[in-house]
Amino acid sequence: MSAHEEHSSEEQHIVSPKIYVLIATALLLCTALTVAASYLELGPWNAVVALAIAVFKASLVVLFFMHIKYSSKLMKLTVGAGLFTFLTLVGMSMSDYISRAWGSF
């Protein structure tokens, strides 16, 4: 009984529409920013800037639209584990790719 009540007291956080409006505006502004940045001559930095803006936008979506900022540690850890596995797999594939020709010069 008491355990039951304890659990129901930790009601989930309802994110307010104000925050959704704010985040949507930020996402649209970032879209304009990434288009503008692609017309600048930045050399190799063009790709870096484009990806940095995309990562920032994705973080906003995950944290606020997908409520991870307000979620339990289990949920945060799940997202973190997914990100870690993704980066490990891509990173190891790319390290194989860039080191294929080593020693053959």
Added chain:
Amino acid sequence: MDSPTVALHESSHGEHPSYQRHHFVSMAQQKESASFGMWLFLLTEIMFFGGMFTAYLVYRNWYYPAFVAGSHTLSIVLGTTNTGVLITSSFTMAMGVWCAETRRRGGLILSLILTLVLGLAFLGIKSVEYHEKWVQHHVPGLRFDAMTFVHPKAEPGQAAEPPLPLDMAQHTEVYFSLYFAMTGMHALHMIIGMGLLVYMLIQAIRGAYDNGNIAFIENFGLYWHFVDIVWIFLFPLLYLISRHQ
């Protein structure tokens, strides 16, 4: 069951919503398990799209001039519009989840309709772009002509793109293969999502979510935002390669 929202049991425990499964201690635990499961599914989706992103990275390094030329044939106006449309649909879906959480049936129905309309708009714009590819002979395997990159024609009001050597021009087919694979899989996710939106809309009109049993809506929200995130990466990678050149 007499009451639609509350089930009463003899003695072991007190009241709980009728949709709470008996193997869960509380609604909080049931909710947590549901979103945990949804996130695990989304992680497999990240791996699925991750494979295509890795292929894109490798080929972009190999055939960079072909990727630049291919990217420049995409319409920046349509691409940017579609990004805006999809972000807005994510926003309306987030509002739908909020309406469901606060038990506003009218708001939920409106949010679902707006999300559905914006999803349709996205696919409409996407099909205009696909049609353009067909007209320009940029569809790998079916209707492809690398010569459009060896002898580029100037668009009205624009300078012609610099011509590519024949071997590099042929590699634009790799760019377009990745373009169709990635945007096509993304569009398929949208189509599945819109089917689910129609289902939820019917359920919402029937009042199925009025009792607070909204795990389906919350998990669909996660799915829809995930599809948005995929596009957030596809847009700069496919449309915005060195626009200044």
